[in-house]
Amino acid sequence: MIAPFGLRLPGEIRFGRGRARDALPELAAMAPRILVIHGRDPGRAGWLTEGLTRSGAEFRALAAPGEPDLPMLEAAVAAARDFGAGAVVACGGGAALDLGKAVAALAPQAHPAADYLELVGTGRRLAAPVLPFAAIPTTAGTGAEATRNAVIAVPAHRRKVSLRDDRMLPRLAIVDPSLTDGCPKSVTLASGLDAIVQVIEPWLSPKASVLTDALCEKALPAGLSALAVLMEREDAEARDAMAWCSLAGGIALSNAALGAVHGLAGPLGGVTGAAHGAICGRLLQPVMAMHMRAGLPAPADRRIDRVARLIGERLGLGLAGSNLDQWISGHGLPRLGQMGLDPGDIAAVAGAAEGSSSMKGNPVALSRAQLESILHMAI
Secondary structure (H helix, E strand, C coil), X not given: CCCCCCCCCCCCEEECCCHHHHCHHHHHCCCCEEEEEXXXXXXXXXXXXXXXXXXXXXXXXXXXXXXXXXXXXXXXXXXHHXXXXXXXXXXXXXXXXXXXXXXXXXXXXXXXXXXXXXXXXXXXXXCCCCCCEEEEECCCCCCHHHCCEEEEEEHHHCEEEEEECHHHCCCEXXXXXXXXXXXXXXXXXXXXXXXXHHHHHHHHCCCCCHHHHHHHHHHXXXXXXXXXXXXXXXXXXXXXXXXXXXXXXXXXXXXXXCCHHHHHHHHHHHHHCCCHHHHHHHHHHHHHHHHHHXXXXXXXXXXXXXXXXXXXXXXXXXXXXXXXXXXXXXXXXXXXXHHCCCHHHXXXXXXXXXXCCHHHHXXXXXXXXXXXXXXXXXX
């Protein structure tokens, strides 16, 4: 018997090389005034701002210089209101997409941004309709073009939390792998590992469905093979596969759930300020090891064995994939201690992770002591 399931998706998804530039006329017509949010390097969105200029569209461009925090979000919401933006287009990595998504959701609302955040806010729901939003990723990692939440750091609480609503799914998601060509190796590694985690965790989750299973089972080997290639050389076919893996992960996590890696990543990001993808990548091996030690219920028990075999096969690490940490370190990803995790913060991080929304999707309940052990393995 097939268990009941639902499906949340962006209004439209377009995938393929050249799809972003083909959509310029449509993007220019989204609203009389458009807020464009790009990443730290405005050059990666140059095709968009130049195209909007040629079309005569009225727009204002803002940068997301790093992963968004509450002050950055408040400033961007104020800018959107001041400009009278009727739509938001975000072109960049996960940080730019999350900021754009949050601005599109909050600019029309009547209350302060902090009120709408999970855990640290007042639990207020969005009341006014959100602005039309288009998401165009330039990295292959977060899958934010297909998710209904935005992750925001709250420095006062030293953690990252989500703003979440089904209406935050983009009206248009354009995944053009050519925009990821030439992405620096360090960004490719961190974002790629995030994409890998985001097809593993929904596949292991008890909230998985036949649809998310189908996506994850196909995307995981493709993403692992692509990441192995991209650590050695630039390759268009591998960029395409990595972009597909990231999109599949975004769809899967929106319709199933995440797990312990992301449950720990939120508090870790707030404490260290380190990049989300880098944190997820460094946690993958220790979390898998803890799951194998703890024992998972069916079918996650068989699936985690399959995950380990695929990691070993596709990355050339042997059948068990037990050398993943060494492979990651060999390609330059720092350990959590090097990212700024102080051993004295481990207990607090584990305690905060216990109550995170992502932890609720983990295939087995992990104790605080087990979460602390994972952090010690990764530090």
